[in-house]
Amino acid sequence: MIFHHLNSLRLFLLFVWQVMTTDYDTDRCRVFGGGHLSSFDRTENTLSVGDDLLLHQSNTGDFEVRGRTWPCWYSSCVCSVKVRENGDEISVDMCDGEWSRTAPSVGQLSEGQLRQNVRVTKDETGKLFKVYMSSGRIVRVETHYWGMNVFVQSTSDDDENSFGLCGMTALNIATSVPSSVQADSDNYCACIVSEAGDEFDSEGCGFNTDVFQPISEYDLHREIDITNSLSTFLPRQQRSLTRRKQRSVFMPPEIEWPTANGVTQEEADRSCRWAIQNSSLADFCGDVEGVDLFIGVDGCVYDIGMTDGFEMVNNAVLMMEDLCEEMVLKNLSYYVQITSTDDIMAVPPSLIRHRCRFDCSGRGYCADGVCQCNEGYGDVDCSDLSKPPIIWSINGAYERYACNGAEEDCRSVSIIGNNFLNSPFLTCHFSQELEPATHTTAVAADEQTLTVTAATFISFWEVICQLPANLVTDHNSREIAASLSTLEIHVSNIAGVGLSNGLLFTEFDSECIDCDETAVCTPKAAHYVRQPEIFAIVFAMSKPLMPEKMLKRLHFHGKEYGTLHDHLPSAILPSDFGGQLVNYDSQDWFEELCKEDRKFEEYNQYGFSKDSETLGGVSQGADPVGGLAGSFRKLET
Structure with a gap:
């Protein structure tokens, strides 16, 4: 193809290649609730309370995800996630505050400007954050008062070339030694432009089918871009991603059933399964290949026992929804053609239509992606309107x-x-x-x-x-x-x-x-005017007993207002003190005191009762200086 640029009379040659690709499965790692981790190969473990946990590290590129946990109830919950790639570093952190009383802070830990394709978004509620890195890797963080749910989606580059707890298999369940990610696909297409920019290395690329034009972005979470408003943390707040001690997974303590509130294990299991089966996506996801609707039930049951309540039940629904989304998005057979005249494909409408924020918190139903809340509930996720902030x-x-x-x-x-x-x-x-x-x-x-x-x-x-x-x-x-x-x-x-x-x-x-x-x-200072002459004698006697800091605050002027004006400008003083303002009338203050008569009467009721029989005599009672009147003779015991 030849293009003639008339202004500069130059010829530009534009070469067009047709690229054929083969889809390659990428998995997700999930950490939810009380530190429950589901690795890329669906191995389930529980995280310990640790300063630094290596969740995922790529061996093919400079990408890693690390987390920190804090004690929640008698288990551990994730309280911080740091995502780093090629020098760009983003943090979602709650660890620096008190457990259950800390809001997440999202910021940039790296210096300089982020790369062009790095984005950070939040949803309408400010509970959900997504970090998009330039390689296409994504980390999603759902925040709650007790901690975070974390979802890590890597790329196919990391197949058998990654380390960390997200790649853990049953063989290394008891350690935190880096382990490779196991995947069951052996097809991979790498089309890389050379440094010269004029040819492709197409080794490994397949030529079996045409690829439909993709939908590059879909918004299941109604995201708001906050990349340009990220806070930049000070160096003292930064925590190195490489110098912290690596912690391992651990076996959580056994739950004693029934709980203190009488919840049995069977009731907990039934509640978790009921929440999943009644979620908006259950019917659709139940027909999706590779989706286990009850993938999060074991963790859900444990969390009910741990909290002795049902506030974390919805985590089981979120786990199922995320797995369903993953399976649908990487299987083109579920995509639908937007029109009959082109090859543009889109994710199935059912995935969007029946996916609402936190599944409407179990307090309504999802219709066309919008929560229809039960009476007394509202906002985008059917929050409890009667519950005060x-x-x-x-x-x-x-x-x-x-x-x-x-x-x-x-x-x-x-x-x-x-x-x-x-x-x-x-x-x-x-x-x-x-x-x-x-x-x-x-x-x-x-x-x-x-x-x-x-x-x-x-x-x-x-x-x-x-x-x-x-x-x-x-x-x-x-x-x-x-x-x-x-x-x-x-x-x-x-x-x-x-x-x-x-x-x-x-x-x-x-x-x-x-x-x-x-x-x-x-x-800062106390200024005394018109003090009597005897005051100087009394003050001289007490002065040795007073701290130096207090003495520096005290200033005595007598009737010499000129020294007072050295400290306070005449513009703010009344005329009685040589100032420019009108004299202060204490009548207003007296009237305010009179309005508080009821309080003074109430305060006068405090103290010890003058009960002659109780205290042993009419003269016994409340002494205004020493408290309870009476004899202080030594008791014979």
């Missing part, structure tokens, strides 16, 4: 977070937790703390007046809350009284119905106040 941390701080308004932007906060739904009624609720609070439990909406703002949904694990302007300190005003503000934050999926637990958010002005990471705050 759970807040774990604010901007990464558990229980309480302090924000320095003088140096940071405190107008919004990241709330990490569980069960956030992508609802139009997702809201943040704020109450202002008038006194120090230590509780982190939910507060009923009718117990106080809450300020409400709309929440921005990020994922099942995270929302962004905009702080209400009327409750946030305006540091531009430079008002001393506004240098410290504490809010309690709640989140609701349905506009105030079912509030989450509350966590405390403290905003402070570092020019006036010091706060540590737990929001314990102390003033």
Whole structure:
């Protein structure tokens, strides 16, 4: 074929080759639930709790997948996955937080820009992530509060040329020594362009049939590309993929049946099989060659016994669905022709039509790829709408977070937790703390007046809350009284119905106040004016007993306001102190105190009862200084 470029008067020769290929089976490795591993050859084992586990390593290319586990109940669950290929390294990690209270963080561990064909996606809920490497290898991670399910799909290059636990066979079940992947196909086609770019090495290629034009991508999980928004972890957070000690699989402890809640092994087995048989894809997948519908039942039964509950039953359904998807996608006999006029083939509509997010969590049915949820359930996976969210941390701080308004932007906060739904009624609720609070439990909406703002949904694990302007300190005003503000934050999926637990958010002005990471705050300085002359004598006596740090905070000015202005500008002081503001009227403060009479009456009920018969005399009772009044004579025993 000759193409004439008129502008440069050059001739370009474009050669066209017809490439004939033979499909070659590639398998998947699955790790799910309480560390249950199903290798490429379907050997099933259980992972130990380990710092670094080599799941899969290619011997033909620079590709490997490593995982870490943490204790969950009395087994182990995967909490981190790292995928590396040709210098590109992606991590999905939950291990650095507390078990059952940590959201996944997805980031790039490698330096520089990722290769063009490397992609990272998430689903609409933020629970499911997929890592696509440039070689075509794929790692899928489904996150839950207890850990992760991991699915590794390699390429045919790794046949008998890979190592790791995913290639484990029955011969090396008790060790973690690298083992080769066993496959039962011996046909492989390698068509590689030479460095010169003008010829192909077609050794091994078959010429038996034409190959239909493929559908390059299909979206069973409604993916959102997040490659360009990946966080880049600091070097101290990186964990080498090659220097960690390799751990082995182990035999999990035996489950005692029935469990403490009375669940029998037969009930557990029946529940797992019922969930699979009633899933949307069961009928379709039951007719697919090579699919064992009950591949995940043994692990499912173990997880029911381990958790003494049924919250992990759906893992058995996910295992069956993934195996079904694998068998269908690599068998062209299941593909359908889109039109009668071309050779474009597509995956069977049934695979997409009956595949919904987490099989609708067992709370509805799947219709055309969309969950039709039972009453009381909603979102893309039929989450429980009546179940309030759970807040774990604010901007990464558990229980309480302090924000320095003088140096940071405190107008919004990241709330990490569980069960956030992508609802139009997702809201943040704020109450202002008038006194120090230590509780982190939910507060009923009718117990106080809450300020409400709309929440921005990020994922099942995270929302962004905009702080209400009327409750946030305006540091531009430079008002001393506004240098410290504490809010309690709640989140609701349905506009105030079912509030989450509350966590405390403290905003402070570092020019006036010091706060540590737990929001314990102390003033930077205390200025005294108009102190009586006798105060100097008393202070001189107590000064040797005071720490140096406290002494540096104390400043005494008497009636010399000029020295006060050396520390505080007159613009923020009342005129009584030589300032430019109006004098402060304590009447407002007194009226606020009067509103709290009920609390003072309640506090006055505390202490010891002055019961003469109980305490041995009318004079016995609650001593205001020492506590319980009475004799402190030594008892004769």
